[in-house]
Amino acid sequence: MVLAFDLGASSGRAVIGKLEPLGDGEGGVGGATAPRRLTVEEIHRFPNDPVQVGQHLHWDILRLLHEIKQGIVKAAHAGHHAIESLAIDSWAVDFGLVDASGQLLGNPYHYRDHHTEGVMEEVSSLISREELFASTGIQFLPFNTIYQLYALKKQESLQLQQADKLLMIPDLLRYFLTGLMLSEGTNASTTQLLNARTGKWDTALLEQLRVPASLLLPPSAAGTSAGSLSAEVCAELGVPAIPVIAVGEHDTASAVAAVPAAEEHFAYLSCGTWSLLGTEVKEPVLTKQALDWNFTNEGGVNGTFRLLRNIMGLWLVQECKRTWDKEGLGLTFPQLVELAEQAKPFAAFIDPDDAGFLNPVHMPEQVQAYCSRTGQYVPQTPGEIIRIVLESLSLQYRVVLERTESLVGKQRFSGLHMVGGGINNKLLCQFTANAIGRPVWAGPVEGSAIGNLVVQYMALGHISGIQEARDIIRHSFPIDTYRPEDGQEWEQAFVTFQEVIQKALF
Numbered sequence: 231m232v233l234a235f236d237l238g239a240s241s242g243r244a245v246i247g248k249l250e251p252l253g254d255g256e257g258g259v260g261g262a263t264a265p266r267r268l269t270v271e272e273i274h275r276f277p278n279d280p281v282q283v284g285q286h287l288h289w290d291i292l293r294l295l296h297e298i299k300q301g302i303v304k305a306a307h308a309g310h311h312a313i314e315s316l317a318i319d320s321w322a323v324d325f326g327l328v329d330a331s332g333q334l335l336g337n338p339y340h341y342r343d344h345h346t347e348g349v350m351e352e353v354s355s356l357i358s359r360e361e362l363f364a365s366t367g368i369q370f371l372p373f374n375t376i377y378q379l380y381a382l383k384k385q386e387s388l389q390l391q392q393a394d395k396l397l398m399i400p401d402l403l404r405y406f407l408t409g410l411m412l413s414e415g416t417n418a419s420t421t422q423l424l425n426a427r428t429g430k431w432d433t434a435l436l437e438q439l440r441v442p443a444s445l446l447l448p449p450s451a452a453g454t455s456a457g458s459l460s461a462e463v464c465a466e467l468g469v470p471a472i473p474v475i476a477v478g479e480h481d482t483a484s485a486v487a488a489v490p491a492a493e494e495h496f497a498y499l500s501c502g503t504w505s506l507l508g509t510e511v512k513e514p515v516l517t518k519q520a521l522d523w524n525f526t527n528e529g530g531v532n533g534t535f536r537l538l539r540n541i542m543g544l545w546l547v548q549e550c551k552r553t554w555d556k557e558g559l560g561l562t563f564p565q566l567v568e569l570a571e572q573a574k575p576f577a578a579f580i581d582p583d584d585a586g587f588l589n590p591v592h593m594p595e596q597v598q599a600y601c602s603r604t605g606q607y608v609p610q611t612p613g614e615i616i617r618i619v620l621e622s623l624s625l626q627y628r629v630v631l632e633r634t635e636s637l638v639g640k641q642r643f644s645g646l647h648m649v650g651g652g653i654n655n656k657l658l659c660q661f662t663a664n665a666i667g668r669p670v671w672a673g674p675v676e677g678s679a680i681g682n683l684v685v686q687y688m689a690l691g692h693i694s695g696i697q698e699a700r701d702i703i704r705h706s707f708p709i710d711t712y713r714p715e716d717g718q719e720w721e722q723a724f725v726t727f728q729e730v731i732q733k734a735l736f
């Protein structure tokens with residue numbers, strides 16, 4: 231039995247995984263060993279609410295540590311077998327700074343905080359986008375670690391001056407549990423400071439930014455053993471020294487590990503607060519086209535690369551709901567989806583990746599403003615707004631899927647695997663199949679947590695490799711298939727969608 235902590239942008243969970251032999255006659259998978267399935271049990275769920283301090287947005291990192299400890303206690307005392315190992319995965323790019331005595335110097339910034347505004351452009355005047363992409367292969371997003379660090383540099387941040395080491399969120403929480411500092415590679419790749427070909431920090435780049443390379447620990451591969459719970463933590467929680475593994479700690483890396491693909495050439499969409507759509511490749515794609523389309527080559531498990539693009543995702547819906555809740559509307563997500571289903575199709579379109587949607591004050595008004603400035607019908611009701619968001623998201627998925635295909639230059643993907651909490655939104659899954667004109671295979675829901683679990687089992691030697699892991703997942707969790715409908719309407723919608731985006735750009 232192993233224990234996974236998956237920290238998402240809105241909530242965290244502790245999940246216990248068990249590999250069980252399958253009874254006679256049950257399909258299942260098993261190389262040398264008897265057929266098995268993976269069962270999961272969520273034993274602790276907790277909110278992950280960022281905290282506003284004055285002008286700035288921070289993660290409540292000590293609260294997250296407290297919740298992780300609650301999860302360990304619950305797992306240890308839940309009368310299960312001994313916990314063989316545990317691991318943590320979380321969102322990317324954010325970090326904590328610790329001083330030479332190992333003390334955390336302050337609460338990490340939230341990547342949606344405004345302190346990085348304008349910094350990406352400033353860094354591009356120092357280092358060209360071409361140069362930076364040729365080295366790191368990472369997409370240009372204003373909150374990438376490189377821009378957060380440069381913003382601190384510009385502010386002459388005391389924290390940065392006193393810092394001895396930079397630890398990404400899972401690195402930091404793992405350090406609090408084990409007392410051991412280790413930098414995990416998949417998350418390190420999201421900093422836009424790591425050379426994609428060598429897998430080493432780009433020291434020349436750090437010098438240009440006047441950021442000391444000594445801040446960064448050499449990255450370790452996903453699956454590396456990372457010590458065990460420290461004596462202090464064991465004493466505090468009354469638990470044994472459970473081994474800790476550095477899995478694919480970037481939650482998207484774990485989600486991609488959990489994609490139940492039977493074939494080597496597959497396309498995935500990890501669907502949660504963010505939508506991450508792409509494929510898995512052996513070598514980074516550092517072409518001018520990949521740069522122009524702002525694709526990224528984030529590190530994957532097993533030395534692979536995740537060639538993907540960030541799409542704004544269900545953050546758009548989450549923020550509409552948060553705003554309407556504040557205004558007392560109190561509609562649940564299922565109610566919002568139902569209203570969207572009843573709304574008029576293709577009333578208007580938005581570019582979900584327009585910068586205005588990253589962290590607006592009032593998301594519904596931001597959607598209305600986009601429709602108004604592009605001369606389209608301006609939605610009035612929550613149903614109309616959410617429908618426009620979901621239709622536009624799924625059409626953007628088509629754009630990114632076709633660009634992924636063109637970048638890898640292999641045969642057409644036969645369909646799209648969707649994983650993550652977003653697949654609970656069945657309307658979005660169906661819209662996505664309609665928009666791409668191919669089947670969508672939706673499942674598992676807990677993509678990141680399950681990817682975390684199987685990489686632990688691979689590190690423990692219980693699963694022989696990623697393909698066996700994916701086969702076990704395919705036989706252990708429900709996968710719903712959505713077949714494309716209304717092909718002509720969606721084809722026409724795709725044309726209009728692209729026209730709207732072009733118009734908005736100029």
Ligand SMILES: C[C@H](O)[C@H](O)[C@@H](O)C(=O)CO
Nearest residue numbers: 321322323481482504540
């Ligand atoms: C910034 C986002 O967190 C990141 O790009 C995304 O991949 C992620 O981590 C989603 O949870």
